[in-house]
Amino acid sequence: MNLDSINRRLDKLAALHPPQTARRVIRLVVEEHGETQDEAIARWHAENPDEPPLGDDDFIILHKIVSPNANAE
Helix, strand or coil: CCHHHHHHHHHHHHHCCCCCCCCCCCCCEEECCCCCCCEEEEEHHHHCCCCCCCCHHHEEEECCCCCCCCCCC
């Protein structure tokens, strides 16, 4: 797959969604240690004051998963 074929595919996908169609924005937020979902969303809003306000359903909270053997080196 080359750049031209990728661009053609993107153009075809864009044609399926006319510009007047409102699109939903989903934000990925990485949870900090011990943080609740509400705290993670509040932190994102505080760190991004210029972004339009988003509802709780517009976020996906990513949890860090660390192997118990991660520091065993």
